[in-house]
Amino acid sequence: MKYYFTLFVICICNTLIYGQGISISPSRIFFTGDPGQTVSQTITFSNTSNTELYFVANLKDWDRDSVGVKKYYSEGQKPQSNAAWLTLSENTVRLVAGETKSVNLSMTIPKNPASRQLTNTMLFFTQVKEQKAALQNGLHMNVLIEVGIQIYHTPSGLNPGDLEFVAFEDRHVTPNKTGLPVRRMDIHVKNTGQINKDAYVRFELTNTETGEEIPVKTVAIAMLPHSDQWVQIDLPEKLVAGNYLAVAILDAGNQYDLKIAEKEITY
Numbered sequence: 509m510k511y512y513f514t515l516f517v518i519c520i521c522n523t524l525i526y527g528q529g530i531s532i533s534p535s536r537i538f539f540t541g542d543p544g545q546t547v548s549q550t551i552t553f554s555n556t557s558n559t560e561l562y563f564v565a566n567l568k569d570w571d572r573d574s575v576g577v578k579k580y581y582s583e584g585q586k587p588q589s590n591a592a593w594l595t596l597s598e599n600t601v602r603l604v605a606g607e608t609k610s611v612n613l614s615m616t617i618p619k620n621p622a623s624r625q626l627t628n629t630m631l632f633f634t635q636v637k638e639q640k641a642a643l644q645n646g647l648h649m650n651v652l653i654e655v656g657i658q659i660y661h662t663p664s665g666l667n668p669g670d671l672e673f674v675a676f677e678d679r680h681v682t683p684n685k686t687g688l689p690v691r692r693m694d695i696h697v698k699n700t701g702q703i704n705k706d707a708y709v710r711f712e713l714t715n716t717e718t719g720e721e722i723p724v725k726t727v728a729i730a731m732l733p734h735s736d737q738w739v740q741i742d743l744p745e746k747l748v749a750g751n752y753l754a755v756a757i758l759d760a761g762n763q764y765d766l767k768i769a770e771k772e773i774t775y
Contacts, residue, residue, distance in 0.1 A: 529555060529556045529557025529558075529559075529561070530553070530554070530555055530556070530557065530561055530603075530653060530655075531552075531553070531554045531556065532551065532552070532553050532554075532633060532655050532657070533551070533552050534549075534551070534657070535657060535658070536657065536658040536659075536660070537549050537551075537613065537657060537658070537659050537660065538660045538661075538662060539615045539617075539659070539660065539661045539662070540661070540662055540663075540664065541615065541617050541661070542617065542663075542664070543617050543618060543619050543620065543621060544617065544618075544619040545616075545617055546614055546615065546616045546617070547614070547615050547617070548612055548613060548614040548615070549612075549613055550610045550611070550612055550613075551610065551611045551612075551613055551657065552608065552609075552610050553601055553603055553608065553609050553610070553611070553633075554603075554607075554608045555603035555604070555605060555606060555607050555608075556606070557605060558605045558606075559605055560602065560603065560604050560605060561602070561603045561635060561653075562600070562601070562602045562603075562635065562636055563600065563601045563602075563633040563634060563635055563636070563653075563655075564599065564600050564633070564634050564636050565596055565598075565599045565600070565601075565631065565632065565633055565634075566583075566631075566632050566634065567583045567591040567594065567629050567630070567631055567632070568580045568581065568582070568583060568591075568629070568630045568632060568656075569581040569582065569583060569584065569585050569586040569588075569589045569591065569628075569629060569630070570586075570628065570629075570630045571586060571588075571732060571735075572730075572731075572732060572735065572737065574736075574737065574738055575737065575738050575739075575740060576729060576730070576731075576737045576738075576739070578630075580630065583629075587622075587623075588625060588626065588627050588628060588732075589627060589628070589629055590615065590627035590628065590629050590659065590660075590661050591629040593615045593616055593617060593618065593627075593661070594613065594614070594615055594629065594631070594659065595613075595614045595615075595616070596611055596612070596613055596614075597611055597612040597613075597614075598611050601633065613631070613659070615659075615661060617661065621663075624663050624666075625663070625666075625702060625733065626660060626661070626662050626663070626666065626702060626703055626704060626732075626733050627660070627661045628658065628659060628660050628661075628704075628732070629659045630656045630657070630658060630659070631656065631657045631658075631659050632654055632655065632656050632657075633654070633655050633657075634652070634653075634654045635652050635653040635654065660704060662703055662704075666701070666702035666703050666733075667701055667702045667703075668701045668702070668703050668763075669699065669700035669701020669702060669703070669733075670699075670700050670701060670760075670764060670765075671697055671698070671699055671700075671705055671707055671731065671758055671760045671764065671767065672697070672698050672700060672758075672767060673695065673696070673697060673756070673758060673767050673769045674696040674697065674698050674736060675694075675695070675696035676693070676694075676695055676696075676754075676756060676769045676770075676771045677693070677694045677695075677696070678693055678754075678771060678773050679691075679692040679693065679694050680692075684742055688745075690742040690743065690745060691742070691743040691747070691775060692740060692741065692742050692743070693711070693740075693741045693743065693754060693756075693771070693773075694738050694739070694740055694741075695709060695738070695739040695741065695756050695769065696736060696737075696738055696739075697709070697729065697731070697736065697737050697738075697739060697758065698735075698736040698737075699731040699732070699733060699734060699735050699736070700734070701733060701734075702733045702734070703733060704730065704731070704732055704733065705730070705731050705760055706728070706729070706730050706731075706760070706761075707728075707729050707730075707731070707758060707759060707760040707761070708726050708727065708728055708729070708758075708759045709726065709727045709729060709739050709741070709756060709757070709758055709759075710726050710756070710757040710759060711724040711725075711726070711727075711741050711754070711755070711756055711757070712724070712754070712755040712757070713743065713752055713753075713754050713755075714752060714753045714755075715748070715750050715751070715752055716750075716751045716752060716753050716772075717750050717751055718750070722743075722744055722747065722752075723744075724741060724743065724744070725741075727739055727741060741756075743775075747775050748775075749775055750774070750775060751772065751773075751774050751775075752772070752773050752774070752775055753770060753771075753772055754770065754771045754772070754773055755768065755769070755770050756768070756769045756770075756771075
């Protein structure tokens with residue numbers, strides 16, 4: 509007996525959907541035109557599968573919540589939306605097996621924009637024709653793909669500001685995403701500028717009694733203008749009891765100074 513179910517896959521800011529045979533690039537588009545100007549960029553689709561793929565475009569407004577998760581809204585709902593400025597040369601994209609195709613995205617910047625700020629929109633391409641992918645044990649699934657491309661417009665002369673630590677908190681033992689108990693550190697970061705920023709939060713954990721350095725995974729963050737975000741870092745599950753020095757390092761690239769925060773904890 510065969511069973512069927514539908515899986516809806518959403519990929520945000522990934523240029524390649526591995527295993528599904530489609531690549532779309534770039535994953536983010538940054539326009540810098542002046543008021544009244546029309547600027548454009550090419551989006552490239554490549555179908556590396558052996559079946560035809562068909563996508564329909566749509567726009568959403570978006571921002572991030574307190575822990576950096578994207579939240580979506582209807583087109584034009586957010587004050588920083590630039591959805592109304594965008595035009596695609598094709599609103600639907602059909603690719604036969606092995607085909608590569610380009611679509612032009614144009615942005616017409618208003619002559620008198622409502623405010624002088626960074627604006628953004630998410631451009632989605634949603635697969636509307638189901639494709640069947642075989643699984644083990646006689647199972648099959650219908651795979652639907654949706655890819656999101658972040659679209660920004662950055663006016664010239666905006667204040668870049670900086671990324672800063674606001675707080676460094678020990679949350680002690682708390683459930684992780686799977687419900688298992690972990691020791692968690694929360695770091696509060698603020699973007700004081702008017703532009704989008706990418707950064708890494710590196711974390712160093714040292715047993716002050718033995719000198720042992722415990723590796724902790726680096727976390728990548730992306731922050732919108734004048735936003736703040738809690739970065740959650742789970743410590744390794746098997747730590748020996750003792751006193752530790754936790755060091756957080758905020759690295760936003762060569763144009764910004766490294767920020768360092770320290771906290772002593774007892775495990």
